[in-house]
Amino acid sequence: xxxxxxxxxxxxxxxxxxxxxxxxxxxxxxxxxxxxxxxxxxxxxxxxxxxxxxxxxxxxxxxxxxxxxxxxxxxxxxxxxxxxxxxxxxxxxxxxxxxxxxxxxxxxxxxxxxxxxxxxxxxxxxxxxxxxxxxxxxxxxxxxxxxxxxxxxxxxxxxxxxxxxxxxxxxxxxxxxxxxxxxxxxxxxxxxxxxxxxxxxxxxxxxxxxxxxxxxxxxxxxxxxxxxxxxxxxxxxxxxxxxxxxxxxxxxxxxxxxxxxxxxxxxxxxxxxxxxxxxxxxxxxxxxxxxxxxxxxxxxxxxxxxxxxxxxxxxxxxxxxxxxxxxxxxxxxxxxxxxxxxxxxxxxxx
Amino acid sequence: xxxxxxxxxxxxxxxxxxxxxxxxxxxxxxxxxxxxxxxxxxxxxxxxxxxxxxxxxxxxxxxxxxxxxxxxxxxxxxxxxxxxxxxxxxxxxxxxxxxxxxxxxxxxxxxxxxxxxxxxxxxxxxxxxxxxxxxxxxxxxxxxxxxxxxxxxxxxxxxxxxxxxxxxxxxxxxxxxxxxxxxxxxxxxxxxxxxxxxxxxxxxxxxxxxxxxxxxxxxxxxxxxxxxxxxxxxxxxxxxxxxxxxxxxxxxxxxxxxxxxxxxxxxxxxxxxxxxxxxxxxxxxxxxxxxxxxxxxxxxxxxxxxxxxxxxxxxxxxxxxxxxxxxxxxxxxxxxxxxxxxxxxxxxxxxxxxxxxxxxxxxxxxxxxxxxxxxxxxxxxxxxxxxxxxxxxxxxxxxxxxxxxxxxxxxxxxxxxxxxxxxxxxxxxxxxxxxxxxxxxxxxxxxxxxxxxxxxxxxxxxxxxxxxxxxxxxxxxxxxxxxxxxxxxxxxxxxxxxxxxxxxxxxxxxxxxxxxxxxxxxxxxxxxxxxxxxxxxxxxxxxxxxxxxxxxxxxxxxxxxxxxxxxxxxxxxxxxxxxxxxxxxxxxxxxxxxxxxxxxxxxxxxxxx
Numbered sequence: 019x020x021x022x023x024x025x026x027x028x029x030x031x032x033x034x035x036x037x038x039x040x041x042x043x044x045x046x047x048x049x050x051x052x053x054x055x056x057x058x059x060x061x062x063x064x065x066x067x068x069x070x071x072x073x074x075x076x077x078x079x080x081x082x083x084x085x086x087x088x089x090x091x092x093x094x095x096x097x098x099x100x101x102x103x104x105x106x107x108x109x110x111x112x113x114x115x116x117x118x119x120x121x122x123x124x125x126x127x128x129x130x131x132x133x134x135x136x137x138x139x140x141x142x143x144x145x146x147x148x149x150x151x152x153x154x155x156x157x158x159x160x161x162x163x164x165x166x167x168x169x170x171x172x173x174x175x176x177x178x179x180x181x182x183x184x185x186x187x188x189x190x191x192x193x194x195x196x197x198x199x200x201x202x203x204x205x206x207x208x209x210x211x212x213x214x215x216x217x218x219x220x221x222x223x224x225x226x227x228x229x230x231x232x233x234x235x236x237x238x239x240x241x242x243x244x245x246x247x248x249x250x251x252x253x254x255x256x257x258x259x260x261x262x263x264x265x266x267x268x269x270x271x272x273x274x275x276x277x278x279x280x281x282x283x284x285x286x287x288x289x290x291x292x293x294x295x296x297x298x299x300x301x302x303x304x305x306x307x308x309x310x311x312x313x314x315x316x317x318x319x320x321x322x323x324x325x326x327x328x329x330x331x332x333x334x335x336x337x338x339x340x341x342x343x344x345x346x347x348x349x350x351x352x353x354x355x356x357x358x359x360x361x362x363x364x365x366x367x368x
Numbered sequence: 369x370x371x372x373x374x375x376x377x378x379x380x381x382x383x384x385x386x387x388x389x390x391x392x393x394x395x396x397x398x399x400x401x402x403x404x405x406x407x408x409x410x411x412x413x414x415x416x417x418x419x420x421x422x423x424x425x426x427x428x429x430x431x432x433x434x435x436x437x438x439x440x441x442x443x444x445x446x447x448x449x450x451x452x453x454x455x456x457x458x459x460x461x462x463x464x465x466x467x468x469x470x471x472x473x474x475x476x477x478x479x480x481x482x483x484x485x486x487x488x489x490x491x492x493x494x495x496x497x498x499x500x501x502x503x504x505x506x507x508x509x510x511x512x513x514x515x516x517x518x519x520x521x522x523x524x525x526x527x528x529x530x531x532x533x534x535x536x537x538x539x540x541x542x543x544x545x546x547x548x549x550x551x552x553x554x555x556x557x558x559x560x561x562x563x564x565x566x567x568x569x570x571x572x573x574x575x576x577x578x579x580x581x582x583x584x585x586x587x588x589x590x591x592x593x594x595x596x597x598x599x600x601x602x603x604x605x606x607x608x609x610x611x612x613x614x615x616x617x618x619x620x621x622x623x624x625x626x627x628x629x630x631x632x633x634x635x636x637x638x639x640x641x642x643x644x645x646x647x648x649x650x651x652x653x654x655x656x657x658x659x660x661x662x663x664x665x666x667x668x669x670x671x672x673x674x675x676x677x678x679x680x681x682x683x684x685x686x687x688x689x690x691x692x693x694x695x696x697x698x699x700x701x702x703x704x705x706x707x708x709x710x711x712x713x714x715x716x717x718x719x720x721x722x723x724x725x726x727x728x729x730x731x732x733x734x735x736x737x738x739x740x741x742x743x744x745x746x747x748x749x750x751x752x753x754x755x756x757x758x759x760x761x762x763x764x765x766x767x768x769x770x771x772x773x774x775x776x777x778x779x780x781x782x783x784x785x786x787x788x789x790x791x792x793x794x795x796x797x798x799x800x801x802x803x804x805x806x807x808x809x810x811x812x813x814x815x816x817x818x819x820x821x822x823x824x825x826x827x828x829x830x831x832x833x834x835x836x837x838x839x840x841x842x843x844x845x846x847x848x849x850x851x852x853x854x855x856x857x858x859x860x861x862x863x864x865x866x867x868x869x870x871x872x873x874x875x876x877x878x879x880x881x882x883x884x885x886x887x888x889x890x891x892x893x894x895x896x897x898x899x900x901x902x903x904x905x906x907x908x909x910x911x912x913x914x915x916x917x918x919x920x921x922x923x924x925x926x927x928x929x930x931x932x933x934x935x936x937x938x939x940x941x942x943x944x945x946x947x948x949x950x951x952x953x954x955x956x957x958x959x960x961x962x963x964x965x966x967x968x969x970x971x972x973x974x975x976x977x
Contacts (some may be wrong), residue, residue: 029630075815078652078807091817098807099817100645100651103670109599109641112806113648113656116597117630119651121808139644142637341628345596346653346806348630350773353594355620357767363588364764367578368403 023047035071041308045092050085054066055207055233056155060092062210063124063153066217067094070265077122078114082107082136085162086128086155086233105136108143108152112334115148118344119335122221123150129168130160133188138192144197144226149333151220151227154190155207156236158183158246160265165238176243189315191325195230195308200331201227202307203261203324206251216324218263224285225333232320245318256314257323259301264289282329292324299318301327370482372463373565376406376431378443380516383456385449386508387419393509394425396530397516398759401429402579403526406569409435409878410579410759411954415560416604416697423454428569435761436879439958443458444520446512448490454478465564467515486560488515493551496750505550514552521563523570524553567820576764578726582755582875585726586685587612589733590657591620592767595683597656598633599645601664604697605753606687609659610685622970639667643684650682653778653806655737661753662691662704665711672746673712674820678845679793679802681740681747681776685733688752690952699952700753702874705926708748709902709932715840719743719850720902722750724858724877726762728900729755732855734767741776743850744801754954755875777803783815792816792827793839800846847903854901857908860884863893868964869915871908871944873899873929874923875954882957887964894964900928902936909937912944917971919964921947923955 023046031039036295043064048057067074074096081087083104090099102110111125132140132154143152159172166176170190171183194202201223205213213231232251234240240247245254266287280301282290292301300306307325314321335342341348381396384390391412398410409428415421428438441461447453447468460466462482468474470487479485490511494504517524527549535541556562586609589597596681600610614633621630636642642658649656660668665686675682688704690696719739721732729751734749779787787889790813793802805814816827824835862884872880877898887894897911912918912933920930927946933940947963949955 027523073811075811076808080648084442096812096815098805098815101819101821102647103674103820106640106644106671109636109644110651112636112641113597113599113645113650113654114635114652115648116645117649117652117654117656118806118808138637139641142641146634174741195439258490267664306467338632339628340632342625342626345630345647346594352596352630353596353621354592354767354773357769359620360588360592360767362767364578366380367580367584 034068036073038068038071038074040064040068042096043074043094045090045095047181048092048159050088051237053236053238054085055157055235056086056089057092058207058210059153059213059231059233060089062207062213062217064093065210065220066214069214070218070221072122072221074294076120077124078108079124079126080111080114082128082131084128084131084160086126087131089155090124090126091218105131105134107131108136108139108148111150112143112146112148114274115334115344116340117149119149120344123148124221125152127154129154129156129158133169133190137188141193141197144194144199144228147198147225147331147334147337149225149335151217151229153229155233156230157188157233157239158244159235159239160239161235164261172245175245178238178241181366187236189311190230191228192308193312195304195326199228199326200225200328202326203228204230204232204320206232206255206322208248208252212257212260212275212322215261215263219261219284219288219290219324220304222284222286222288223327223329224261225331251320254319255322256319258294258299258310258321258325259323260293261324262291263292264291282327284329290324290327301325301367370463371484371565371629372443372461372465374443375567375569375761376429376571378429378566379438380429380444380520381442382425382446383449383452384423384425386415386417386421386423388509389506390423390425390448390509392534393513394427395759396527396534397513398427399530399579400517400522400526401427401568402574402761404568405574406431406568407573407942407944408431408762411437411754412758413953414698423451431571431573434882434957435922436882436886437954437956439934439956442519445630445727446516448508448512453721454596458484465519465566465854467512467519474835475635483580486519488512488552488555488559493555497551507544510545511552514549515556517549518553518554518556518562519560519564519567521567521569524549574761577761578764579759580726581608581757581759582723582726582751583608583687583757584612585729585762586659586733586749586751586756588765589730590683591592591616592730593737594655594773595657595737596631597654598631598634599636599642599649599656600961601636601639601642601660603639603664605689606659606661606664606685608757608934609685609687631704631842638726639664640671643668643671643682646682646684647671647680648681650675650740651807656931657685657737657742659685659687661687664863665692665704665707669707669711672718673714673716675746676712676716676718677714677820678818679804680818681742681744683733683736683740683747685749685751687756688750688949695953698753699954700875701950701955702752702876703926703927703928703950705750705787705846705924706932708750710965717847717903718746718748719847719854721855721901722900723755724874724898724900726760727765730765735855738774739850739853742774742801742853744776744804746845750794750874752875760878762937777801779803779809779814781807781810784810787813790814790826792834793823793826793842795842795845799849800844801849851903851905854903854905856905857900857911858898859907859911860896863887865893866895866914867916868894868968869911869918870894870896870915870921870964871899871912871918872896872921876886876923879955879957879960883960884956886961890961890965892968901960902932904933904936908933909939912939918944919947920944921955921960921969922948923949924948
């Protein structure tokens with residue numbers, strides 16, 4: 019294995035609207051295990067950002083601690099990144115977003131990070147409706163501490179070392195729905211064709227977007243008894259709604275014969291085209307989405323795709339009526355009321 | 369009957385019930401004294417409870433300008449709480465006065481011959497005047513202030529003005545409040561010989577000074593320092609820092625054209641998130657802060673370590689209360705000094721600013737934002753409940769309009785263009801402070817990964833020993849650089865012979881002028897040094913070395929700053945005597961004097977034997 023990424027770029031590498039190639043969206047060389055699902059997520063994020071023609075430096079990538087939280091290192095080299103403390107990425111993302119509402123915020127987290135130590139912060143960043151994409155690379159085990167079961171491991175799941183999960187799992191999609199997320203999806207790191215459009219739609223969504231990404235741990239949780247293994251997920255996956263993302267500048271064509279499809283206009287004018295596998299599925303019904311997830315789980319199946327979207331929801335800044343100019347660029351002249359005002363304030367203390 | 373006599377030097381203690389609206393009436397009383405040109409301080413001694421528990425409010429009036437809490441019995445007690453009446457009667461100084469509600473007859477056994485009982489059937493008056501129970505409750509407080517005006521010789525015009533000022537914009541409330549004041553005033557004038565031998569006379573001793581609490585001052589400091597992002601979680605006694613900040617922002621930080629807020633205050637889910645929000649904002653280049661108290665500090669230490677190591681600017685205001693654990697939430701102490709100086713695991717250190725007056729609370733809070741940006745590290749403003757929630761006479765606040773915010777070493781896009789070799793942790797100037805970039809600045813230059821794991825000069829993860837040491841030594845160097853920006857100690861040399869040195873900090877300062885004066889009357893001339901920041905200035909160790917007997921005066925059990933002095937300046941512990949007060953109430957001059965005298969006597973004895 020080489021530890022140095024080659025600098026060579028093929029001259030005919032495809033470029034996007036900004037004249038950037040896919041390579042401009044890559045990050046450092048991964049130090050995750052070979053075959054790690056998280057590396058596929060990394061590549062999907064890079065692809066989504068490249069296809070959306072996002073300037074990489076206008077993205078802030080934040081994470082907590084753990085294998086998943088290392089991942090932001092491996093995409094978008096020209097973006098600022100922040101490995102915070104375990105489970106507390108949501109608060110740091112909140113502060114960063116308060117300071118500069120103009121950037122795109124990508125949060126990357128893991129199951130220990132979000133469902134255990136940081137479950138409280140996860141809940142609150144959802145209800146604060148922070149404008150960000152929050153991804154969980156969910157493998158049901160703690161990788162960096164070598165294989166302990168996570169709170170997202172389903173009851174009865176057996177780890178590589180034979181430990182059985184005794185308790186009810188936390189389903190982060192159900193939680194996100196309950197906490198008020200306005201975009202909730204689940205996907206599989208091994209299915210880029212589903213994941214990339216979801217990431218693109220989630221980034222374009224205004225408000226809090228959540229994607230739970232099942233990402234098998236090749237080292238500690240890919241055993242046949244595990245329902246987070248590649249084989250198990252492949253065999254039990256069902257899609258709620260297939261999302262296709264149409265960027266704002268692209269012409270929208272009506273596809274014949276898809277009566278169960280719906281075009282959702284996102285706030286920037288992009289179109290999210292949903293094709294429902296189940297004709298009854300309604301991606302605007304929060305309660306039904308929760309029910310459907312639970313129903314599938316009881317049948318031993320995994321529901322993926324876009325489960326819920328509210329394209330009209332406001333984000334934190336709109337609710338708070340924060341200045342359009344990012345707070346970090348307000349000048350002293352605007353911020354400091356000056357001595358004459360202070361003297362009138364002094365009067366109120368006399 | 370003995371009558372205690374004093375003009376302009378006495379203490380009035382109000383005994384009330386929590387949640388009955390007495391605080392604003394008592395404040396009005398204190399403010400009226402100030403408006404008569406007399407130095408005054410007001411301390412609220414309140415329980416960790418919302419309603420129904422005993423609470424006291426102590427106003428000290430001192431023509432000599434000695435405004436620390438005073439030991440000994442108050443000359444005047446206003447006893448409005450049936451629950452504590454026996455103790456309140458017991459607390460009056462012989463020859464002093466007790467104003468009480470005589471609607472119910474006091475049991476004979478409680479009467480004391482040496483106390484002058486001033487009975488006023490205040491509940492009966494309220495019952496006759498007001499039908500609404502809440503009004504009866506609220507106006508009771510205003511009525512006794514009216515009575516005190518007559519008894520203590522307050523200028524009634526001043527009270528009327530105060531009411532008008534207080535209810536500006538709510539004119540409907542002015543008339544009934546003045547009426548209630550008159551009810552009390554007339555009753556007292558009719559029933560008692562007014563004024564009492566303990567009373568006030570107008571003077572002109574206030575000058576420009578204001579009467580304000582430290583939390584309000586810190587909040588204003590944050591407004592003037594340019595804070596825009598706040599993450600917080602309510603905790604006594606720091607809560608009003610944020611509440612005041614919010615109310616000043618409502619007035620001063622809403623864009624008149626768009627109606628949009630030029631600030632974001634996020635009430636977080638806990639203290640971990642509160643400081644996380646501040647950290648994210650600091651990382652992104654906004655001026656950020658959070659405010660908390662002891663238990664919050666415990667929760668925030670993990671993030672403080674990250675901020676220290678990753679070098680993120682943020683301001684933390686710690687209004688200390690009595691610990692450990694939940695401790696005494698509504699009692700004062702200076703017991704987070706060590707925790708804050710060394711907050712977080714590993715070799716980490718934090719910069720502390722330690723104000724002693726509301727004016728310094730304002731100035732240090734504003735300065736903290738400059739320092740955080742300049743030094744790229746958390747700045748902790750250390751106050752306490754006494755400083756933060758009580759009213760202190762202070763020099764007025766001033767802002768130098770010429771002052772420009774020090775935004776520190778931040779490279780913008782144009783500057784990055786000029787930089788050949790950007791490394792987030794490269795010590796280009798040799799002062800330990802490196803250049804940083806903000807997210808979103810430049811398409812190809814200046815991006816880096818912020819992390820709490822060890823990193824080299826280019827912010828890349830490393831476990832190489834030499835890189836780690838290099839980084840840690842630079843951080844140490846940064847702390848030496850910090851010294852030039854921090855407030856220097858305030859040194860007062862009163863005595864030529866350098867025998868006794870008193871070292872103190874924070875709210876203890878209020879008791880010091882009186883302590884020094886009392887000691888001087890007793891033939892002990894003492895020099896003083898007030899610590900204003902950590903890391904410590906070399907002037908502190910010089911002062912300690914130059915004095916024969918040094919007392920480190922603190923409001924905690926363990927002599928935390930004394931330990932810190934030993935640790936950081938390698939001063940011989942035997943050369944510093946710990947003078948400690950930690951019952952939760954503010955230290956008094958009498959306490960300091962007695963402790964100094966006792967130690968001096970012991971010392972003389974030792975020398976003789």
